[in-house]
Amino acid sequence: MTSMDLISKNKSKIKVAMSVCARCGMCAESCFLYVANNKAPEYMPSYKMINSIGYILKKKGKLTKQEKEKIKEIVWDRCVLCTRCYCAFGIDIPWLISLARGFLREQNCFKTFDG
Amino acid sequence: MKDIYLFVRGPGVLISFIVFLVGTMYQIIWFFKNTKRYECGGVPIFIPKQALENIGPSIEIKKLAKREGTAWSTDPFFVVITSLFHFFVIITPLFLLAHNLLLKESWSISLPSFSEKLSDMCTLIILGFGIYFLYRRIFNRKVRSITSFSDYWTFILVFLPYLTGFLAYHQIFPYSYMVILHIISGELMIMLIPFSKLRHLIFFFLNRIFIQSEYSFFKKGNRVWS
Numbered sequence: 369m370t371s372m373d374l375i376s377k378n379k380s381k382i383k384v385a386m387s388v389c390a391r392c393g394m395c396a397e398s399c400f401l402y403v404a405n406n407k408a409p410e411y412m413p414s415y416k417m418i419n420s421i422g423y424i425l426k427k428k429g430k431l432t433k434q435e436k437e438k439i440k441e442i443v444w445d446r447c448v449l450c451t452r453c454y455c456a457f458g459i460d461i462p463w464l465i466s467l468a469r470g471f472l473r474e475q476n477c478f479k480t481f482d483g
Numbered sequence: 484m485k486d487i488y489l490f491v492r493g494p495g496v497l498i499s500f501i502v503f504l505v506g507t508m509y510q511i512i513w514f515f516k517n518t519k520r521y522e523c524g525g526v527p528i529f530i531p532k533q534a535l536e537n538i539g540p541s542i543e544i545k546k547l548a549k550r551e552g553t554a555w556s557t558d559p560f561f562v563v564i565t566s567l568f569h570f571f572v573i574i575t576p577l578f579l580l581a582h583n584l585l586l587k588e589s590w591s592i593s594l595p596s597f598s599e600k601l602s603d604m605c606t607l608i609i610l611g612f613g614i615y616f617l618y619r620r621i622f623n624r625k626v627r628s629i630t631s632f633s634d635y636w637t638f639i640l641v642f643l644p645y646l647t648g649f650l651a652y653h654q655i656f657p658y659s660y661m662v663i664l665h666i667i668s669g670e671l672m673i674m675l676i677p678f679s680k681l682r683h684l685i686f687f688f689l690n691r692i693f694i695q696s697e698y699s700f701f702k703k704g705n706r707v708w709s
Contacts, residue, residue, distance in 0.1 A: 381517055381708060387679070388686045391634050392565070393626040397557035409628035418629055454698055456554065457683050458690025460708060 506677025
């Protein structure tokens with residue numbers, strides 16, 4: 369499956385999730401990383417979802433190298449897929465983040481480790 | 484003006500409700516088509532005591548592990564405000580005397596009505612809480628970081644029917660313009676519920692009841708996204 373197949377297969381689900389998200393911010397305190405990083409908004413589950421898979425969908429998968437690097441940082445450095453995130457509307461945020469990871473992997477954009 | 488009023492008061496209402504019902508049915512069918520029953524396994528709905536003791540020294544992490552980090556414990560004020568807001572947004576138009584009189588006139592059915600003073604109070608609560616939401620959206624850092632243009636126009640879409648209804652009832656501006664604006668904005672809101680951010684009305688219940696998650700209602704969610 370190519371990266372675009374991954375997105376087009378799940379396009380309507382991603383679109384609905386982005387639409388159902390009321391941008392209420394109630395998911396914030398349910399994320400360990402948000403709490404541990406001085407409550408920086410960039411660690412909010414909704415922020416991560418909107419700026420990773422939401423952005424990929426908005427750009428129809430056509431991303432520049434810098435955009436991919438930015439999303440890589442969001443989905444690998446700012447989320448560990450612990451699935452603790454609470455969404456009042458039941459949006460499956462970890463699933464959407466993992467879709468973004470899958471998309472990047474298909475584009476040969478991987479998390480690299482130091483050392 | 485009279486023609487516009489007759490259209491929005493008559494066929495306009497029917498069109499808006501038909502669009503709302505068809506749109507809602509479409510979303511419900513779409514939901515069941517895009518999810519499937521999940522027979523095996525389950526989701527953890529509790530953390531064993533021993534595991535809790537082994538989690539790091541941070542009190543905050545321990546609390547989150549015990550699911551105390553859901554909205555009730557972290558932001559109870561906002562949970563109360565938003566719950567009351569949604570409650571009044573739904574019951575106020577349903578039990579409004581003017582709406583029930585029009586229903587009786589048109590379709591010979593009506594619901595019980597609140598007193599006009601009570602409806603007024605409910606509307607003011609909605610408008611007040613609405614302004615609080617707008618304030619929060621602009622001045623709260625975490626909410627502002629994820630806000631876009633569609634959040635503002637959704638706010639206007641919901642706020643306008645209640646504001647114009649209040650203004651029309653109290654005849655603050657010319658009544659004929661206000662009542663037409665009220666009806667049009669109300670019909671627009673109803674029509675756009677299944678097709679805009681307001682579809683969270685439908686998906687809130689679908690997701691929280693049917694999708695398997697440790698936060699699903701009644702712990703009976705047995706569907707997953709396919």
